Amino acid sequence: MTQTLTEDDLYRTSTQYRLWSFSPESLAAQRRKTHDLAIERARRYGGSLSSGGSEDGAAHEEAYVRADEELRLVQRYCEQIRTTSDHFKWPINVKATAVQYLRRFYLSNSCLTYPPKEIYKTVLFLACKTEATHMTLSEYARRISTDPDAILAPEYKVMQALRFTLDVRQPYKGLKGVLMELLNMASGMVGEVEGVDTKGAKALQQDMLGLEKPPKDAQTIWTAPAGNTEVKHLTDRINAAYSAARQLLDKPALLTDVYFLYTPSQLLLAALRLADSPLLSFYLTTKLPLSSPVRPKILATVHSCADFLAAFSERQIMTKDERAALEAKLESCLDPSTKDLVKAHAAAKLGSESDEEEKVKKRKLAREKSFKEGEELFGPSLGAAGAANGGKG
Amino acid sequence: MSPVSKRDPRLGGGGGGGPDGELHTVMRGLSLQAPMPTDTGPAEVCPVCKSSRYLNSSLRFLVNPECYHKMCESCVDRIFSHGPAQCPIPGCRRTLRKHRFREQTFEDIQVEREVDIRKKVQAVFNKREEEFEGLREYNDYLNDVEDITFNLVNNIDVEETGRRFEAYQKANEKEIEENAQLAQQEKVSFSAMQKAERQQARERRDAARREENDERREVEENKRDVLNRLASGADAETVAKEGQQVQLKKRMDRQAATERQRQLQAASDSRNGSSNFVVKGLKAKQKAEPEAPIDPFGGIRIASKYFTLQDHYVWEGIQDTQKDVKHIAGGYDVRDYTHRSLCAAFSGLGVFIADEMTERDRATQDSEAIGTVRADIGLKDSLMADPL
Structure with a gap:
């Protein structure tokens, strides 16, 4: 029973596909549902919170954080994760994983329940563990000047919200693969794909040299040389496109919902398209047979993904003041049951800890007793022994 | 040579008598009928160089199983030292090699030849009794073998018989080898x-x-x-x-x-079981099937639809690793890296999340926003219902 799996089938086996991929509508619906539930809960305990003997419902509504504000706050903390990770000089995959953890966490939890100010530290620490970039907890806590317990307290909750799936498929490795293939094509080597007629490596190289210039709005810093394009220039062009695409995958990709909506492969091709569209369309002609029925669909998906990335702008990111205002507002309507996560965490662990203490105490007592008996060379003192005997008799 | 025996072919071996029966008859006849030839006979003179034992007491005679012509050791050295040559006996055109020459075991050259032929046939027709359904079949087989042997010994239909012999040998090469090994093991044990x-x-x-x-x-x-x-x-x-x-x-x-x-x-x-007791009439054991090659993915083959891996990539990021002893010594192949990278580059290119997820959502209209609802349930709670 030989079964053949293509790259697409491999992706369909991943948890990212099975649990963490959404259509735009379902993503919005999911967020709305989470937010509505959070607001409902907030209303339930809201009465006790509002001290000034409350007025009408409208004022209350004003007090709660809106769904779009919540989303922007999460985005703000994604940016925070990026800067913190860069500060630690961690590799890019830690950053991407941590950002995705944060986004996934806030799909089923609201900022009203768990403030992102605390959670982002936890997910970053979790990501550095899952991506095998190790740092001790004490070192990490020291460098972000936080209490270690505050980092660990929400960890289990985060794991639960992530449904214990820690794999985040990222586009960076794939982007390197594309870079390798493009460079090989530029130097006249090609691995033919079944069903695609490429007329040989030399012809491809010539085609590649004759590619049109990148358009004005392209992200690449490469500019066409004055004279004839040579292989050297071509290599530069590819490398420039690569680094531009990487930039795009670093910032806009991490600060938008693109991981939920597209696959890493589509994402990296979209980034390349923004960087150098003639190069990318040339590359895709060597990959997708013209007769293939999915070809137009793949191209359309890559285009829409590229548009999604291009729509991102720096201005969307919340400023510091805005954040401070929002968090002050959040503070007033925070869920009291999850306010002190450290305490809750300690309480959850308490039962097992007290047992442990008892055991330690018992062991200590036994040790002292045996030590005392060893000290008295000729056994316990006569009086004590006699008393014991008398008791028995 | 025209050594045609007058005996009936069926006379010697009989049905299940075994191939050795005839030999014994011949040998008995030999010792009875042919007394040692006297040293004055022509056997003591080399037919090639005419030197005789009378003059050279250390004279040794050798024969070659190709034609069984006798000649003295010095003649063999002289004629065949420089490689294969024709037999020096007039009328015999066979090409002989030095290494095949050996001393005669039996006085009668016919017996010598027959023993050789029997050895050769036995080496090929070495089927064992256990391999047959019953004694009847085994005896029939022995009879056939004896026919072939007899034909070879007595030069009856030599061409035809030789061809049959070789065809059988070629067809049953493996079994012959196995049986020979078995016999060897038995001998050792x-x-x-x-x-x-x-x-x-x-x-x-x-x-x-x-x-x-x-x-x-x-x-x-x-x-x-x-x-x-x-x-x-x-x-x-x-x-x-x-x-x-x-x-x-x-x-x-x-x-x-x-x-x-x-x-x-x-x-x-x-308790140990006596080693003398041998169970007879066993069928040949069913040989175990040769082990299939290991399939780590349990029948699943991973095919790449969008790329063909090349042996060499010019990207400088992997050039050092390719040659670095630290990496190579441990068995790391940079192709693993390139394959993984390319696989990652295209894994999911043809997966259209928006479409597929809409379809899936239609199938399962289930609530997932349970996290917030259950925020007050203790941290120990790990009941995570998978909606899929």
Whole structure:
């Protein structure tokens, strides 16, 4: 029973596909549902919170954080994760994983329940563990000047919200693969794909040299040389496109919902398209047979993904003041049951800890007793022994 | 050579007589009918160089199984030292090689030849009785083999028979090899068994001797004891009676001990199973199927639809690793990296999340926003219902 799996089938086996991929509508619906539930809960305990003997419902509504504000706050903390990770000089995959953890966490939890100010530290620490970039907890806590317990307290909750799936498929490795293939094509080597007629490596190289210039709005810093394009220039062009695409995958990709909506492969091709569209369309002609029925669909998906990335702008990111205002507002309507996560965490662990203490105490007592008996060379003192005997008799 | 025997082909071997029967007949005839040729006969003169044993007492005659013409050792050295040459006997055109020359074993050159042929045939037709359904089939087979042997020995239809012989050899190469190995193993284990038996016999002899010595010594001790007691002035009759009783008791003890020993031995023998007992008439064992190559993915093949891996990539990021001993020594192949990268580059290119997820959502309209609802449920709670 030989079964053949293509790259697409491999992706369909991943948890990212099975649990963490959404259509735009379902993503919005999911967020709305989470937010509505959070607001409902907030209303339930809201009465006790509002001290000034409350007025009408409208004022209350004003007090709660809106769904779009919540989303922007999460985005703000994604940016925070990026800067913190860069500060630690961690590799890019830690950053991407941590950002995705944060986004996934806030799909089923609201900022009203768990403030992102605390959670982002936890997910970053979790990501550095899952991506095998190790740092001790004490070192990490020291460098972000936080209490270690505050980092660990929400960890289990985060794991639960992530449904214990820690794999985040990222586009960076794939982007390197594309870079390798493009460079090989530029130097006249090609691995033919079944069903695609490429007329040989030399012809491809010539085609590649004759590619049109990148358009004005392209992200690449490469500019066409004055004279004839040579292989050297071509290599530069590819490398420039690569680094531009990487930039795009670093910032806009991490600060938008693109991981939920597209696959890493589509994402990296979209980034390349923004960087150098003639190069990318040339590359895709060597990959997708013209007769293939999915070809137009793949191209359309890559285009829409590229548009999604291009729509991102720096201005969307919340400023510091805005954040401070929002968090002050959040503070007033925070869920009291999850306010002190450290305490809750300690309480959850308490039962097992007290047992442990008892055991330690018992062991200590036994040790002292045996030590005392060893000290008295000729056994316990006569009086004590006699008393014991008398008791028995 | 025209050595046509007048015997009927069926006469010698018979049905199940085995291939050796005929040989024995021939050999018996040889010793009875052909007395040693006298040293004056032509056998003592080399037919090539005409030197005779009379002049050279160390003369050795050699034959080549190709044509069985006899010649002296010095002629062999002289003619065949420089490689294969024609037989120097007039009328014989066969090409001979030096390394095939050997000393004659049997006086009669015909017997020598027959033994050779039989050896050759036996080496190929080495089927064993266990491989046959019954004795009848085995005997039929032996009969066929004997026919072939007889034809070869007596030069009847040599061409045809030779062809059949070779065809069989070619067709059954593997089985022949296996049977030969089996025979070899049997030979080895048989000699090992014989050795073990000899060892046991020696041990038995030693034990018997020791026992005898012990007995003799005890008798002497007893005698001395009786004498001592007599010397110390005890009643002669009682002492003698007591001495006899002690001796008798000791002997009885010893006998009982050996008997016990023997019983123990017998018990252990029956437990181990006697090696002499051979089960006959077994069918050939079903050979185990050769092991299939390991399939780590359990029948799933991973095919790449969007790329073909190349052996070499010019990207400088992997050039150092490719040559670095630290990486190569551990068995790391940079192709693993390139393959993984390319696989990651296209994994999911043809997956359209928006479409597929809409379809899936239609199938399962289930709530997922349970996290917030259950925020107050303790941290220990790990009930995570998978909606899929």
